[in-house]
Amino acid sequence: MSLLSIQDLSVTFGPFRAVDRLSYEVNAGEVVGIVGESGSGKSVSSLALMGLIDYPGKVTANELNFEGMKLLEMKDKARRKITGDEIAMIFQDPMTALNPCFTVGDQIMEAIAVHQGGSRKERKLKAVDLLRQVGIPAPEERIKSFPHQLSGGMSQRVMIAMAIACDPKLLIADEPTTALDVTIQAQIIDLLLDLQRQKNMGLILITHDLALVAEAADRVVVMYAGQVVETGPAAEIFARPSHPYTEALMKSLPESSQGKARLDALPGVVPGANDRPSGCLLNPRCPYATDKCRTEEPELIETDGRSVRCFTPLTQQEDAA
Amino acid sequence: MFQFVMRRVGMVIPTFIGVSLLTFSLIHLIPGDPVTVMGGERGFSAEQRAEVEAMLGLDKPLVQQYGLYVINILRGDLGISFVTKEPVMHEFLTLFPATIELSVFAAIFAILIGLPLGIIAAVKRGSVFDHTVMTASLAGYSMPIFWWGLLLILLMSVQLDITPVAGRIDALYWVDEVTGFMIIDAWLSGEEGAVGSALAHLFLPSIVLGTIPMAVIARMTRSSMLEVLGEDYIRTARAKGLSPTRVVMKHALRNALIPVVTVIGLQVGTLLGGAILTETIFAWPGIGKWLIEAIGRRDYPVVQGGLLMIACIIIVVNLLVDLTYGIINPRVRHSK
């Protein structure tokens, strides 16, 4: 049984589909990378997972199971019990994600208190230990700090400490390094991956950084305009991308344009709420679009552990050639 | 921290000076000859005129007059009332507790009702409850409070006969004035029913005086809460699996209350201003009524002294609010 199993997850805000029939799986100890541009729905989908989507957003799914438990059917109280305990999440901007009125130690100890209990002394010891685990020096002093006294990198470490406080089985990291300095980014990613390995956590890594995913992830889910366009093992996808969008993403990396006068970029922009094209969502920008692409919507088709949503997948084209 | 306090105190001193200048100049700004105006319809005889002039020191040069004025203030001497011949400061101190008592109860009413309403309206944003609270609070501060008081008297006292019409306590209780606070004095007197009567008399005036502050607090709390509830750290708190009550009451409230505390402090000015009207309607013997009557009777030392005292109180309260804000906002607390 997989750790997390999602099938046809949709999140709508009125008529706007932020997430459209998302499906993927995460197994214990596996790192799944979710890539996409801003507006692809990758963050919204993980918020839906955690139960953090509010009215007027509506969350529907055929299957949203965590360790067999049907998340959407659970009562709020039961769901809150596993939130923060078995599934945890860290967010993009650590500087605003911590409550400025409470010390760092208080906020970590609160996470422990809600799910595990224990005396204040026990929780304090655990908090200090957690800070040590995430690489914060002099943790006994640091737990008395307020968030505004910490740097970006330190704050993110605190967030991670708070998230792993109850030894979650699944950790969702939503663009954990986007708001940080480049030099710190590598440190934080290393920390995350170390912790993941040590505790054998499932890790969902949401990012727009392809290079990161290529290095860190076991499997990749590529999203475009709220839909999954391709999934598969990381190595395979990057070696032989199947969906034109994945290919475009890879081509747009500066490394792949060495020697060229201009960067390879797809023309056009991601469709917003008001200008969804008919047929395949990528068709206005896709270099391989056919008439069928402009009129019919492709389904996500799975073959050999990879799935792709396209009428003219690149692997097929290659094979045909 | 000390620097912060000292700096704030330093900024306030010029304001004190300015206010004293303002009250000082009141008498001299009266169009025409102030002494003639003070004489009113009957006018003064030559003797009386000379007496008044000497008392006010009007025969001396302006700067010297101001100097004397300031020295007297610092000694606590605000002059003598024309009407009662009592020292103004003494009258003020005697009547002030009544106003404080009224204001305190009005403030309690405003906070006890306004704060929860604002919090719930924010949490249930867009609901019928929210709209009702917003409209009701808007009506609350669109209300002319002198009319509101009259209306409530009409309803509660005249039609329904629930509450008394005027005064602080029923005439049949004789209560020694120990502290000036009727509730305490009534309790101290040991007479049965005295405290109840005092509370009954406080009921309507407190509601009337507290209506506008309540509306302001409700709106301010709501908007502050809404802003806080949209912050990232609230999302983090929910991601930790905290119950909604805990998220609101612990995480959101602490942050939301910071600006609200400031607003509550600033309502003191509204309370003192509103006290004038409320005390007039309910015949409540506090400094508001005292001032209005003094104006009507052209009792200028009282007007001067009363205004000065009220201004000073407000300045001091604003200063305290400022300092409190510096203490409760951790970002300010730790930066200096």
Next chain:
Amino acid sequence: MTQSNPTVQKPVTPLAEFWFYFRQNRGAVIGLAYVAFIVMMALLASLLAPHSPTEQFRDFILAPPAFSDGGSTQFLLGTDGVGRDILSRLMHGARLSLLIGLVIVLVSLVMGICLGLMAGYFGGVIDTAIMRISDILQSLPPLLLAIAIVAVLGPSILNAGLALSLVYLPHYTRLTRASVLAERNRDYVVASRVAGAHAWRLMFITILPNCLAPLIVQATLSFSNAILDMAALGFLGLGAQPPLPEWGTMLATAREYIQSAWWVVTFPGLAILSTVLAFNLMGDGLRDALDPKLKQ
């Protein structure tokens, strides 16, 4: 390779955009409608009012309103203690209140803007002096300060108006000054200065138009405060003097009739409440429509 064309929308005029946001706030629209009604009433009072506001009908003293027993349709809302028709007085009172409110707001707005512009633009001693005076004026509750000024000048509707203009002055000064300080170092101002514009032009023509939004909102709210405070002064006998049909002055004598003639007490107050509420609703809607942060 073809591209599908997303629909391009026609650019919207600022007025149309403003109305779109304003319209969404139902309270604001109701407020606007009521304000329009009151303005109409004020403008056409002489035509629409059934009687003169000062004529005393000795035979009909304290007549009840038409819908309660003892009343007649001659005096729809009843008469007061000396037999004057309350409805007519209310209508003429609307004219008074709106007019004086307008004057008060305009005077304090114009003076406040000038002072605020000077304080923000010139800075230094001028700024400190203006701000200090504002501080002093704001250290007293507005009503109290107004009462003090009227006490000095003598009770009359003119003096009350003057006093209130002075009392509201600091708000506009501060608002303008804050906006000026924010805009002063912006590129478009620097560009104008480099092009040779002198101080007055910079202040009034370049900077001021960009500070208008908060000022407009404050003006609407001040207007409703002006009506309230004016009524309060009238009630205390310090504002409009009888027989002027100012709503607050009408309430000054109403107290004695609280037990005998409830309509004398109720209707003037309702007039004040409804008008002020309507302006406040409008002001709320204005603020929401003009605030870019709330736009989606």
